[in-house]
Amino acid sequence: xxxxxxxxxxxxxxxxxxxxxxxxxxxxxxxxxxxxxxxxxxxxxxxxxxxxxxxxxxxxxxxxxxxxxxxxxxxxxxxxxxxxxxxxxxxxxxxxxxxxxxxxxxxxxxxxxxxxxxxxxxxxxxxxxxxxxxxxxxxxxxxxxxxxxxxxxxxxxxxxxxxxxxxxxxxxxxxxxxxxxxxxxxxxxxxxxxxxxxxxxxxxxxxxxxxxxxxxxx
Amino acid sequence: xxxxxxxxxxxxxxxxxxxxxxxxxxxxxxxxxxxxxxxxxxxxxxxxxxxxxxxxxxxxxxxxxxxxxxxxxxxxxxxxxxxxxxxxxxxxxxxxxxxxxxxxxxxxxxxxxxxxxxxxxxxxxxxxxxxxxxxxxxxxxxxxxxxxxxxxxxxxxxxxxxxxxxxxxxxxxxxxxxxxxxxxxxxxxxxxxxxxxxxxxxxxxxxxxxxxxxxxxx
Numbered sequence: 001x002x003x004x005x006x007x008x009x010x011x012x013x014x015x016x017x018x019x020x021x022x023x024x025x026x027x028x029x030x031x032x033x034x035x036x037x038x039x040x041x042x043x044x045x046x047x048x049x050x051x052x053x054x055x056x057x058x059x060x061x062x063x064x065x066x067x068x069x070x071x072x073x074x075x076x077x078x079x080x081x082x083x084x085x086x087x088x089x090x091x092x093x094x095x096x097x098x099x100x101x102x103x104x105x106x107x108x109x110x111x112x113x114x115x116x117x118x119x120x121x122x123x124x125x126x127x128x129x130x131x132x133x134x135x136x137x138x139x140x141x142x143x144x145x146x147x148x149x150x151x152x153x154x155x156x157x158x159x160x161x162x163x164x165x166x167x168x169x170x171x172x173x174x175x176x177x178x179x180x181x182x183x184x185x186x187x188x189x190x191x192x193x194x195x196x197x198x199x200x201x202x203x204x205x206x207x208x209x210x211x212x213x214x215x216x217x218x
Numbered sequence: 219x220x221x222x223x224x225x226x227x228x229x230x231x232x233x234x235x236x237x238x239x240x241x242x243x244x245x246x247x248x249x250x251x252x253x254x255x256x257x258x259x260x261x262x263x264x265x266x267x268x269x270x271x272x273x274x275x276x277x278x279x280x281x282x283x284x285x286x287x288x289x290x291x292x293x294x295x296x297x298x299x300x301x302x303x304x305x306x307x308x309x310x311x312x313x314x315x316x317x318x319x320x321x322x323x324x325x326x327x328x329x330x331x332x333x334x335x336x337x338x339x340x341x342x343x344x345x346x347x348x349x350x351x352x353x354x355x356x357x358x359x360x361x362x363x364x365x366x367x368x369x370x371x372x373x374x375x376x377x378x379x380x381x382x383x384x385x386x387x388x389x390x391x392x393x394x395x396x397x398x399x400x401x402x403x404x405x406x407x408x409x410x411x412x413x414x415x416x417x418x419x420x421x422x423x424x425x426x427x428x429x430x431x432x433x434x435x436x
Binding site for chain 1: 258289308310340364368386
């Protein structure tokens with residue numbers, strides 16, 4: 001019995017289900033983003049600001065992943081956005097099979113954008129394809145400018161970096177230029193947005209890209 | 219082949235090594251703290267403030283755990299505190315065997331306090347005993363007051379909660395009383411310290427407890 005063999009088999013199985021999810025989404029023209037970050041970096045707040053700006057122009061839905069509680073799903077539901085909660089009961093990341101189960105509980109016909117909010121964890125979710133079009137990593141300025149170097153896999157596997165809580169820059173040890181440089185050292189193709197969910201700064205640029213052709217690589 | 223069986227065997231093996239580590243520490247009178255938190259909550263900053271106050275009265279050493287880089291070990295070394303870096307190369311938590319390897323590279327004779335700084339991850343390290351006397355979970359006010367409910371295992375398994383970055387309270391959505399209540403709901407025995415590594419507030423109380431009899435339960 002080998003742990004590495006088990007791990008490889010788990011990942012192979014995950015990737016097969018992820019491909020099935022991806023075909024389902026593509027067949028229906030649903031664009032899917034997998035949001036990953038440390039706990040408390042602001043994934044749910046970014047979704048809330050996004051709903052406010054885009055709910056009239058775009059049909060959105062959310063799959064929420066949490067270790068415990070449905071607090072985030074409750075926040076999403078207040079915006080009348082369809083949401084299904086996955087509680088991992090201690091599990092440190094979402095897997096494609098859990099997402100497939102959640103998809104089975106939603107009516108996704110006519111959905112333009114599906115957000116999958118992963119468990120708050122800057123390590124484990126990086127290796128698990130869920131069938132998304134792209135991974136969006138959210139980093140709060142309060143976490144410090146060294147994080148891309150210390151947790152490189154997440155930044156390597158993401159297509160987009162949202163730097164959140166820019167309003168706190170005057171009060172924390174985070175140099176934005178160093179943070180950007182560190183992120184681009186790990187992944188030169190990262191598209192970077194700088195936002196504050198408190199003041200709303202930068203949210204328009206993110207939503208324009210998301211609603212336009214940018215996100216779809218067109 | 220069953221994943222659950224492999225996981226149980228991994229944990230059993232870990233616990234055996236952790237017990238060996240614990241006997242080693244107890245035989246030498248070394249008090250050991252396992253520091254856990256999300257990325258960027260301030261574990262290393264708390265160590266820096268602790269070194270400043272306690273290095274004249276107490277012999278300290280550090281085992282640093284990181285996914286990648288030795289940036290934190292470099293910060294510790296500036297305080298002339300002995301430190302060994304473990305790089306997990308993608309691994310999401312420390313295990314007792316990695317700590318035993320690090321112990322083999324240090325001269326711990328005469329050490330009073332050993333800090334093990336775990337990988338920044340509020341989920342996975344909670345299940346792994348390293349042989350420590352107690353776990354200290356660090357939570358930043360910027361992560362929000364709901365985190366004990368959303369990541370309960372870590373708060374259940376810790377003996378101490380340090381709420382860091384209290385200087386940012388005026389700028390973030392974190393109600394200290396709600397955070398404390400949520401933490402005590404999960405674990406009524408948690409000892410809670412509130413600190414700011416920026417202003418130094420609360421650090422004295424933490425160090426007094428750590429250096430005195432409180433930490434040893436006497």
